[in-house]
Amino acid sequence: KAGVTQTPRYLIKTRGQQVTLSCSPISGHRSVSWYQQTPGQGLQFLFEYFSETQRNKGNFPGRFSGRQFSNSRSEMNVSTLELGDSALYLCASSLTTGVHIQYFGAGTRLSVL
Amino acid sequence: SQQGEEDPQALSIQEGENATMNCSYKTSINNLQWYRQNSGRGLVHLILIRSNEREKHSGRLRVTLDTSKKSSSLLITASRAADTASYFCATDAGVQGAQKLVFGQGTRLTINP
Numbered sequence: 001k002a003g004v005t006q007t008p009r010y011l012i013k014t015r016g017q018q019v020t021l022s023c024s025p026i027s028g029h030r031s032v033s034w035y036q037q038t039p040g041q042g043l044q045f046l047f048e049y050f051s052e053t054q055r056n057k058g059n060f061p062g063r064f065s066g067r068q069f070s071n072s073r074s075e076m077n078v079s080t081l082e083l084g085d086s087a088l089y090l091c092a093s094s095l096t097t098g099v100h101i102q103y104f105g106a107g108t109r110l111s112v113l
Numbered sequence: 114s115q116q117g118e119e120d121p122q123a124l125s126i127q128e129g130e131n132a133t134m135n136c137s138y139k140t141s142i143n144n145l146q147w148y149r150q151n152s153g154r155g156l157v158h159l160i161l162i163r164s165n166e167r168e169k170h171s172g173r174l175r176v177t178l179d180t181s182k183k184s185s186s187l188l189i190t191a192s193r194a195a196d197t198a199s200y201f202c203a204t205d206a207g208v209q210g211a212q213k214l215v216f217g218q219g220t221r222l223t224i225n226p
Binding site: 004033035042043044045048056058088090092101102103104105106107109 | 146148153154155156157158161201213214215216217218219
């Protein structure tokens, strides 16, 4: 089985722009979660999607949003980028919602200049 | 805010030695997981221990959980150079039915040949 695929792997944007990151979960997995990882704040939960519905949301501003499609693929969007949004964004999938083992993608490294 | 606090923040040992990492958390949990992250990559699940379990083994890994002290430890025996990575504990923060993992800041483990 193919693992979790995140695209793109690297992204460079400037302040004020918006960005969309993509995540394809493991086949058959219906839950997708997103995390932000920075040296200062560590790994922080952004949100979880299951059956195209946002199930849970972390403590991030409304500039961070996401969605899930009927094939379980997910996208997250960050609008009006700020320098502090520079981070590694990780997507994780699991079979279903509830607390289960999560399988992570390699991440998208976003640099905001 | 982080649920888990890991100790030590960094650990450097010789190949063949045992490595012990500790994790403390704040609120009640349903389970606790340990993940490994190689530099700048995605996380890999190592082991999950439920709140009613006290000890779990997987290969060279041994995890203990003390819910009365709200702490867990990860022991890696007979370390290898390939074990060099960051190790994170993650809890479900007692959020029933929600796929929200809260990670500690991690322990950076270096195995010297």
